[in-house]
Amino acid sequence: MSAEADKTKLVTYRQALNDTLRSEMSRDEKVILLGEEIGIFEGSYKITAGLLSEFGPERVRDTPIAEEGFVGAAIGAAMLGMRPVVEIMTLNFSLIAIDQIVNHAAKIYGMFGGQQSVPLVIRMPGGGGQQLAATHSQNLEVWYAHVPGLKVVAPSTPADAKALLLAAIRDDDPVIFLENLALYNTKGEVPPGDTPGEIGRAAVVKEGTDLSVITYSRATTIAVEVARQMAQEGISVEVVDLRSLRPLDRPTICASVRKTGRAVVLEDDWLSYGIGAEISATLMEGAFDYLDAPVRRVAAAEVPLPYAKPLERRALPDAVDLRRVILELLDDTSFRS
Amino acid sequence: MNESRTADAGALVEFYRRMVLIRKFELTADQMYKRAKIGGYCHLNLGEEASVVGLMDALRPTDYLFTNYRDHGYALMRGMDTGKVMAELFGKTTGVSKGRGGSMHMFDTSTRMLGGYGIVGGQIPPATGAALALTYRGAPGPDAEAVMCQMGDGTTNIGAFHESLNLAAVWSLPIVYVVINNRLGMGTTVEKAAGEPELYKRGASYRIPGVRADGDDVLAVRQAVTDALDQARTQRRPALLELMSYRLRGHSVVDPARYRSAADVETAQEADPVPALRAQLIADGTLTEKQADAIETEMEEQVAAAVAFADAGPDPTPDQLFDYAYATPVPNAPTALPGERMVVLP
Numbered sequence: 001m002s003a004e005a006d007k008t009k010l011v012t013y014r015q016a017l018n019d020t021l022r023s024e025m026s027r028d029e030k031v032i033l034l035g036e037e038i039g040i041f042e043g044s045y046k047i048t049a050g051l052l053s054e055f056g057p058e059r060v061r062d063t064p065i066a067e068e069g070f071v072g073a074a075i076g077a078a079m080l081g082m083r084p085v086v087e088i089m090t091l092n093f094s095l096i097a098i099d100q101i102v103n104h105a106a107k108i109y110g111m112f113g114g115q116q117s118v119p120l121v122i123r124m125p126g127g128g129g130q131q132l133a134a135t136h137s138q139n140l141e142v143w144y145a146h147v148p149g150l151k152v153v154a155p156s157t158p159a160d161a162k163a164l165l166l167a168a169i170r171d172d173d174p175v176i177f178l179e180n181l182a183l184y185n186t187k188g189e190v191p192p193g194d195t196p197g198e199i200g201r202a203a204v205v206k207e208g209t210d211l212s213v214i215t216y217s218r219a220t221t222i223a224v225e226v227a228r229q230m231a232q233e234g235i236s237v238e239v240v241d242l243r244s245l246r247p248l249d250r251p252t253i254c255a256s257v258r259k260t261g262r263a264v265v266l267e268d269d270w271l272s273y274g275i276g277a278e279i280s281a282t283l284m285e286g287a288f289d290y291l292d293a294p295v296r297r298v299a300a301a302e303v304p305l306p307y308a309k310p311l312e313r314r315a316l317p318d319a320v321d322l323r324r325v326i327l328e329l330l331d332d333t334s335f336r337s
Numbered sequence: 338m339n340e341s342r343t344a345d346a347g348a349l350v351e352f353y354r355r356m357v358l359i360r361k362f363e364l365t366a367d368q369m370y371k372r373a374k375i376g377g378y379c380h381l382n383l384g385e386e387a388s389v390v391g392l393m394d395a396l397r398p399t400d401y402l403f404t405n406y407r408d409h410g411y412a413l414m415r416g417m418d419t420g421k422v423m424a425e426l427f428g429k430t431t432g433v434s435k436g437r438g439g440s441m442h443m444f445d446t447s448t449r450m451l452g453g454y455g456i457v458g459g460q461i462p463p464a465t466g467a468a469l470a471l472t473y474r475g476a477p478g479p480d481a482e483a484v485m486c487q488m489g490d491g492t493t494n495i496g497a498f499h500e501s502l503n504l505a506a507v508w509s510l511p512i513v514y515v516v517i518n519n520r521l522g523m524g525t526t527v528e529k530a531a532g533e534p535e536l537y538k539r540g541a542s543y544r545i546p547g548v549r550a551d552g553d554d555v556l557a558v559r560q561a562v563t564d565a566l567d568q569a570r571t572q573r574r575p576a577l578l579e580l581m582s583y584r585l586r587g588h589s590v591v592d593p594a595r596y597r598s599a600a601d602v603e604t605a606q607e608a609d610p611v612p613a614l615r616a617q618l619i620a621d622g623t624l625t626e627k628q629a630d631a632i633e634t635e636m637e638e639q640v641a642a643a644v645a646f647a648d649a650g651p652d653p654t655p656d657q658l659f660d661y662a663y664a665t666p667v668p669n670a671p672t673a674l675p676g677e678r679m680v681v682l683p
Contacts, residue, residue, distance in 0.1 A: 032473075058472075061508075063504070064504065064507065066504065069462050069465070070462075070500075070504065071462070072459075072462020072463050072465070072466060072497065072501070073466030073501070074466055075462065075463045075466055076451075076462065076463030076464055076465060076466025076467040076469070077466040077467065077470040078466075079451055080466075081470065082469075082473065099456060099459060099497070100463075100497075103456045103459055104462075104463060109663070109664050110437060110662065111434065111437055111442055112442060113432075113433075113435030113436070113437045113444070114435070114660065114661035114664070115434070115445070115446050116444070116446060119664075148662065149663075151663070171665045172663075172665040173663050173664050173665055198667070198668065200667035200668040200669040200670065201668055244669075247667055247668065247671065248671075249668070250669060250680045251680070254680055282679065282680060285679060285680040286679075
């Protein structure tokens with residue numbers, strides 16, 4: 001490897017995905033891409049830019065607008081030894097394919113007695129904040145994280161996007177790979193090489209001693225920023241980035257909260273039955289005696305997300321919300337007295 | 338009548354044997370269900386034996402098969418062991434799907450039957466994708482592999498059917514879609530459910546040629562599907578084949594089929610392909626009554642042996658519950674039983 005190739009690069013989340021797709025397609029000819037407008041249009045969010053000209057229309061396959069059809073077709077292709085990476089234009093449209101994802105991709109390995117794996121990756125961005133209104137702004141990760149047989153990852157940084165996409169493509173099970181519209185232009189250091197990340201492991205992305213913020217995807221960037229600001233005020237916030245929503249790394253979550261004694265979950269999905277509900281229940285089991293106060297949750301307001309900017313902004317959790325809840329929790333536990 | 342429409346007497350006797358095997362197997366499955374040896378849903382191929390045998394005779398070992406939940410006969414004709422198919426119905430570890438799937442979910446990689454599927458239409462997109470995978474394997478030609486995707490008449494109304502046919506057309510895939518038109522989707526007639534009740538015409542929107550054949554005539558079935566498969570192999574063109582058939586019984590073993598008129602039941606019984614073929618073989622002197630009876634006895638014995646095999650097989654034990662959770666193991670996969678803690682405190 002040249003000296004240049006050994007270096008960590010500062011790239012966008014989008015570029016990290018694009019680079020990783022390219023390197024995996026070069027490494028393994030069984031890796032094919034399917035999705036709407038991923039070829040000549042280069043993807044709605046340009047994740048597949050340049051790949052059609054490099055790999056041709058058979059490996060970068062534009063599909064008709066038929067999510068159930070092409071997701072199911074990817075399942076069948078995977079059963080015959082291909083390693084399809086499907087792009088669904090946004091998470092919202094995956095609902096049209098949910099029978100194939102939940103009743104088929106998730107079931108085939110177990111229901112047929114382990115005879116046939118389904119090495120399939122479904123990439124799709126979720127997230128609000130783009131004024132796309134109610135049907136195009138959802139965070140439905142728990143729909144998939146609920147289902148045995150699936151693996152669900154939600155990377156928050158370009159480095160994790162690369163590492164987890166490598167892991168997802170090389171994994172023999174169906175992996176739901178959740179991107180986020182607000183992350184595509186974010187930049188971060190991406191290490192060289194092609195070492196996959198580990199599905200099923202969370203990461204403590206910032207260490208702290210006073211309180212744990214448990215979060216994932218876009219919300220991690222908010223949590224890290226709030227933790228950085230509060231450090232200047234003498235408050236030591238630990239940030240746990242889940243990275244994998246199924247399996248969920250319960251030991252890492254519990255270890256963090258046993259250390260800090262306080263927990264806030266920051267999540268982009270709706271509050272009721274959300275990721276935070278599962279984290280809270282996990283902490284009841286694994287850190288109850290260590291908690292100085294009940295777990296707090298900062299989640300999206302439970303409305304179909306409105307188009308109008310002031311309403312959309314208020315419905316989604318932000319740094320102000322997180323900071324306020326952290327301070328409330330610290331006050332409730334006499335942190336500053 | 339061309340060459341493959343006819344068959345020598347030996348071949349027809351062999352088809353008769355296979356049809357009798359399915360008939361005996363399904364009648365026994367019905368009994369075993371009523372004795373609670375079999376649970377869940379159980380859909381039988383009774384009345385569809387000629388279609389199943391004709392289709393499976395034309396399909397080569399190198400081809401792939403996806404079916405719906407009415408799949409016992411297909412599993413048998415694909416070459417799965419009769420005992421292992423019965424063991425699957427009994428939920429034993431010796432079943433073809435290790436007791437994880439049951440009646441609707443027969444699966445065997447070695448015979449390339451990649452599943453019976455319980456969700457109506459669920460098998461069609463994966464079957465279409467299997468055909469897509471074949472296009473990466475090699476060139477079309479007389480020896481190329483192909484995919485058969487079987488379904489019922491009611492399935493032609495679901496979106497997955499139409500999306501899949503469209504994909505097969507725009508991508509030129511080597512797949513034959515076979516509709517077993519037994520004239521009833523559970524209790525709903527084809528005419529009540531389908532805007533175009535001549536189902537083979539439904540490929541026209543996708544420029545997929547459609548053919549209708551008599552599903553009670555094993556040779557007609559074999560001929561029609563051989564032609565369609567040839568086209569898939571050599572030209573990579575999808576095809577739609579509709580086989581006109583009758584379901585002799587209810588939708589599943591627990592359905593008394595009270596929605597059927599006496600006349601309809603009579604028609605179905607008159608069309609019953611198994612006694613019809615027996616009568617034909619005896620009438621044309623191919624078999625004597627005694628020889629035909631001997632075939633029935635032999636198949637009954639084979640099914641009885643299958644029941645014995647299934648009975649003798651071990652039940653899965655709770656410690657095997659998570660054996661097939663993931664193909665690639667990952668940390669922190671949940672393995673808690675009901676009431677157990679997810680997090681184990683140190």
